[in-house]
Amino acid sequence: MFLKYNRFDFSNFPWYFVILLLLHSSMASGEKAETKLRNLLLKDYVPELLPETNANGSVDVLITTFVRTMEPQLQNFVNLKAVLLFQWNDSRLRYEDQNPENIKKLSLQGDEIWVPDLTVYNMHTSQKLLDHSTRCSVNPTGLLRCSQKVSLYLYCELNYTDWPHDTQLCSLHIGTWIEEKVHLKPWLKSDGIIMTAGKKTPKWILKEIIYIPEEVSGPVTSMEYSFKIQRVDKGHFAQFIVPANVVATLSLCAFWMPRDKGMVRVGFSLAVLMLNALFIQDLGFIFWLSGGDFLPKICKYFANFLIW
Structure with a gap:
């Protein structure tokens, strides 16, 4: 009789509560380990100093542009909405020998580390592309990847002769602000652009993208892309x-x-x-x-x- 009424019914036990508790404990432990590792890496880190350079004395910065929309505006300006991705190596952030928790990727902010001082030369108002809002991550080998959403008003000499069947040719010119020891290179594709020709917006269709390489003997400090867009507004x-x-x-x-x-x-x-x-x-x-x-x-x- 005593055993009958005191037997614990495990079928009604809230196991989900235990699972959630274990998950929360695991996440808290992971966040604590990441915070500890971040503090260790940034303790003596100086963001104003360049990372370790290559044999040519420059830092290789790879750039990819994910174009979302590109539409001409009034008075010789075009609005470009895109996501820019950047990649470079910083040996000061290497932690493969200090990673007992096996952290695959560590999140960082743009104002905590060195970032290339990049801007858009043909933008309406000059500003730095990478700032405190830039999201970055570093892997155990010190490979940094940063992303930045942008909405840029670019100067473009618009030709309305064939309006409303016009085709416009505009450009995006990215380069360094004052830093001369940064070497810019396309990333992921030969032209560094991730957007297939033929993608439409409500009024425009992207017909062609051309990467214009800079012919210099030293580090390439700027990159230029040419966009050909055609009006499809009926x-x-x-x-x-x-x-x-x-x-x-x-x-x-x-x-x-x-x-x-x-x-x-x-x-x-x-x-x-x-x-x-x-x-x-x-x-x-x-x-x-x-x-x-x-x-x-x-x-x-x-x-x-x-x-x-």
Whole structure:
């Protein structure tokens, strides 16, 4: 009787609680080990000093660009959204001989270690690409990998002559700020770009990416990429192309109409003038968009018609 009522029913025991407790204990132990190792590596670390250089006296920095979107903006600027990846070696952060916990990767922040002073030369406002928000990780051999999300406004000489069927050629020019002992190289692919041609955004399609190598005898301190993008926005077709053809058709009808149809001819001409008046505001926007350097052909058409 005593055994019957005091027997413990293990089937109802909350084993999940024990599992969660063990997982929490394991994670806390891992975090403690990582914190201890990080403090050990950064104790005498000086971020202002260069890592160990190669035989040429420079630090090899590999760069990969994951392009997300690239869309032209107003007045000769293009907005590039991408993720930049960087890789280099820093022997001061090697911990393969001090790793009893077998930590595969140690997380670090950009302001804790030396990072290359990189910037974008053709950006609207100059700023460093790698800063305190940069996420980095180092493996036991001292190999560092850092990533940085960017949204850059790049200067690009936009040509709107064939607008709205235009194709633009823009560039991304990355280089060092003042450091001369940094050698930049593409990473993962021969051109350092991870984005297949043909990827579309709502208004643009990336047609081609070209890596332009810098021909110098010493360390390569800058990298340049050329992007060819084509407009695929179909909204402009209904907004401008169709009205342009309608206006052209009405103009021809008014021109070839018999002389004895005076009132009808005047009516057609007034209708054409009214249609042109409807597009004046939109045309003014396109005139401003082109910046006066490359006037779209469709703007020339409407302008010549108004003069005629």
